Amino acid sequence: MGSRTDLVVDDDGVARCxxxxxxxxxxxxxxxxxxxxxxxxxxxFEKLSLEAFQSGLSWITILRRRxxxxxxxxxxxxxxxxxxxxxxxARLLVDERIIRxxxxxxxxxxxxxxxxxWVRDExxxxxxxxxSHAPAPRSTRPATLAEMxxxxxxxxxxxxxxxxxxxxxxxxxxxxALMQSAxxxxxxxxxxxxxxx
Numbered sequence: 049m050g051s052r053t054d055l056v057v058d059d060d061g062v063a064r065c066x067x068x069x070x071x072x073x074x075x076x077x078x079x080x081x082x083x084x085x086x087x088x089x090x091x092x093f094e095k096l097s098l099e100a101f102q103s104g105l106s107w108i109t110i111l112r113r114r115x116x117x118x119x120x121x122x123x124x125x126x127x128x129x130x131x132x133x134x135x136x137x138a139r140l141l142v143d144e145r146i147i148r149x150x151x152x153x154x155x156x157x158x159x160x161x162x163x164x165x166w167v168r169d170e171x172x173x174x175x176x177x178x179x180s181h182a183p184a185p186r187s188t189r190p191a192t193l194a195e196m197x198x199x200x201x202x203x204x205x206x207x208x209x210x211x212x213x214x215x216x217x218x219x220x221x222x223x224x225a226l227m228q229s230a231x232x233x234x235x236x237x238x239x240x241x242x243x244x245x
Contacts, residue, residue, distance in 0.1 A: 054192045055239050065237045066193055074108055079242065085231035089167040089174040092230060094124035096210075097156045099225045100217035101147045107225075109147070116145025121156065126167060129160035155216035162214045177213075181206035181223075182232040191238045199224055202232075 053066040058075060068074045086095065098117060102110045110117070120143050122128035140146065140153045167173050183202045190196045203224035210218040227233045236243040 054237060062241050063239050064242070065235075065240050071108060073111055077111055082229055083231050083234045083236055083242065086229070087175050087179070089163070089172060090123075090125060092174050092178050092226075093126050093160070093163055094118070095226055095230055096215075096218065096222075097121070097124060097159065099222045099229065100155060101149070101152050102225065103152070103217060103219075103222060105147065113146055116143070120146050126160045126164040129157055130164040132157045132160070152217060159215045159217075166213070177209060178206065178226070178230065179232065181209065182227070185234075189238050189243055190235060193237070196235050196237075197224065200227075200233075203227055 055063050056066050056068055056070070057063050058068075058070060064075065064078055068078045086092065098110050098114065101117070118124065120140055137150070137153055137157070141148050141150060163174055181202050183200065199220040204220040206227070207218050207220045207223040210223065224233075228235050234244065
């Protein structure tokens with residue numbers, strides 16, 4: 049997330065975290081999704097996959113392509129993505145709706161091949177693993193964007209647990225971004241309308 053100021057007040061008069069800037073899609077994402085608890089194996093596989101695609105890019109780049117990603121990756125249903133083959137990789141590499149990065153495409157398919165049988169045998173297992181790394185709520189929330197961490201001991205542990213299962217593109221920074229977006233942590237800044245006491 050590219051920072052501008054710590055808080056921004058848009059034309060609706062509402063104070064939001066400064067990374068939102070003036071982009072309407074970022075505003076909607078911030079208000080309706082970011083920091084809200086997200087559960088479900090499919091939903092978390094999607095978020096994990098999109099966070100991996102975001103690596104090295106801005107989140108708005110991914111957000112603007114999310115529907116294209118969903119169409120290209122069969123709604124991020126792990127069972128379906130796990131069946132993707134070389135022809136699907138070739139198809140995805142020319143699909144302008146997504147980020148056409150071979151390593152990230154192949155990692156998403158490889159991750160699905162690990163997750164699909166795992167959650168078939170243990171429904172909710174990815175959800176349980178991810179949420180088992182949720183930290184205790186903070187006693188104080190960040191007041192500035194500079195106070196928002198990129199990596200925490202919990203995100204490092206989550207990345208380690210995902211890698212132990214064989215998942216790729218799941219480093220501590222990606223894991224922390226997942227924790228923020230899926231609501232394991234609430235990093236809305238003090239003064240943001242979404243910040244809960």
